[in-house]
Amino acid sequence: MPETVTKEQIQTRVIDALVEFGEEREDVSLEAKFEDLDVDSLDLVELAQIVEDEYGVELSDSDMDKLETVGDVVDLIAGRA
Amino acid sequence: MTRKVAITGVGVVSPLGVGARSLIDRWTAGESGIVDGLAPATEFEPTDHLTRREARRSDRFTQFAAVAAQEAIDAAGWGEEMPYDPNEVGCVIGTGIGGISTIEEQHTLLQQNGGEGGVSPLCVPQMMANAAAGQLAIRHGLKGECYGTVSACAAGAQAVGAGLRMVQHGDADACVVGGTEAAITPLATTAFREMGATSKEGISRPFDRLRDGFVMGEGSGVLVLEEVSAAEARGASILGYMTGYGATADAHHLTAPDPDGDGASRAIERALADAGREPGEIDYVNAHGTSTPLNDRSETEALKRVLGERAGSVPISSLKSSIGHLLGAAGAVEAVATVLALGDGVAPPTLNYSEPDEGLDLDYVPNKSRTLERNGRPLVGISNSFGFGGHNVVLCMEGGP
Numbered sequence: 001m002p003e004t005v006t007k008e009q010i011q012t013r014v015i016d017a018l019v020e021f022g023e024e025r026e027d028v029s030l031e032a033k034f035e036d037l038d039v040d041s042l043d044l045v046e047l048a049q050i051v052e053d054e055y056g057v058e059l060s061d062s063d064m065d066k067l068e069t070v071g072d073v074v075d076l077i078a079g080r081a
Numbered sequence: 082m083t084r085k086v087a088i089t090g091v092g093v094v095s096p097l098g099v100g101a102r103s104l105i106d107r108w109t110a111g112e113s114g115i116v117d118g119l120a121p122a123t124e125f126e127p128t129d130h131l132t133r134r135e136a137r138r139s140d141r142f143t144q145f146a147a148v149a150a151q152e153a154i155d156a157a158g159w160g161e162e163m164p165y166d167p168n169e170v171g172c173v174i175g176t177g178i179g180g181i182s183t184i185e186e187q188h189t190l191l192q193q194n195g196g197e198g199g200v201s202p203l204c205v206p207q208m209m210a211n212a213a214a215g216q217l218a219i220r221h222g223l224k225g226e227c228y229g230t231v232s233a234c235a236a237g238a239q240a241v242g243a244g245l246r247m248v249q250h251g252d253a254d255a256c257v258v259g260g261t262e263a264a265i266t267p268l269a270t271t272a273f274r275e276m277g278a279t280s281k282e283g284i285s286r287p288f289d290r291l292r293d294g295f296v297m298g299e300g301s302g303v304l305v306l307e308e309v310s311a312a313e314a315r316g317a318s319i320l321g322y323m324t325g326y327g328a329t330a331d332a333h334h335l336t337a338p339d340p341d342g343d344g345a346s347r348a349i350e351r352a353l354a355d356a357g358r359e360p361g362e363i364d365y366v367n368a369h370g371t372s373t374p375l376n377d378r379s380e381t382e383a384l385k386r387v388l389g390e391r392a393g394s395v396p397i398s399s400l401k402s403s404i405g406h407l408l409g410a411a412g413a414v415e416a417v418a419t420v421l422a423l424g425d426g427v428a429p430p431t432l433n434y435s436e437p438d439e440g441l442d443l444d445y446v447p448n449k450s451r452t453l454e455r456n457g458r459p460l461v462g463i464s465n466s467f468g469f470g471g472h473n474v475v476l477c478m479e480g481g482p
Contacts, residue, residue, distance in 0.1 A: 021134065022133045
């Protein structure tokens, strides 16, 4: 588990993950909405697994229901990491 | 009175490239897709045809089916908007084992994580054997009856038969059918080798005296089936007709066919009866022809039973001599090859044939393809698929107008 992880690092990791899932990098801004990006529930479950493995942060189903933008995820992780 | 069914589009990914014409043209020319005892689909590059996202969410067996189905649906001229109510279009895609490479990879990850965790959330949707059928329905908006058939080496043919019945019976106006397999993996290749099923020499030589087992291949074949009058009304180009399906079980052995060929011959008879044809009307047989000591003999017996005195004069050839055994995809890839061969008026060759075996004395179109005599009417062919477990499936087809 990392000692201190910065919000910038989390942001990079989340964006890298979404790009790996199939998004174009230029589309993945902090303001980008998941529904506009075509990010679905499976993507969010994959992202949650990465976040738990790498930051020890658990995202529950109800957490994920409330996430609308890329920035929302980064904020949530940063708040708990 | 059942409805008649036309074949309006076909698509293939195989060891002879991507594309149905690539398969039939290269087979007819005598080319082999087997290298070093295996027949992988080496010309297939997923991201040539699928988005990164689609490719990433699909096991290789689903990727093959997606690409083959795209070709078939494009060839059928379905374009942007399907020419049928999507609620009346079905989808049946067979496979032997489904997402086995996903299973193997994810199992390794699980073990590396001490048996807990490490498994991708995509594991289930990728490995499930119905993934190909489901993905095709999603990609093309097919909202009728949709599922996968599982009967080993007969699965692909059984899917075609299932779709045929759907349209014949009126449960659908059209059906996208086929089979797919991507089982060239460490576990599967080793498993087949350990049971003595695959050729130690790595040579596929159906019906030859020195045959010693099949060669593993991979790929997918997909066909678009449409009710005939609807196909004609919309001006579809008709490749041929799917006229009959016959299926039986040997009830004999898990891996060996019934040596008498009883189940196999009954499946041929049922397919012919479904098509309203007599054995005497068969112009060409696309054999199961795996190059195993057992199948090639029992299949010969079955053909002799049905064809009687004519048996020696009907051309019989095996696509497996060129591309190996595509397992759950074989029956569908071979159906595609059969309808195209009938349309071209050609019996493609059984490759690597040099020594006849005792009792296997039929015309196996050795090594060089041959013209089929049309006699002023469309050519009639059958395609056989016999799976481990004793599943016998025969499809009867006719060439296009």
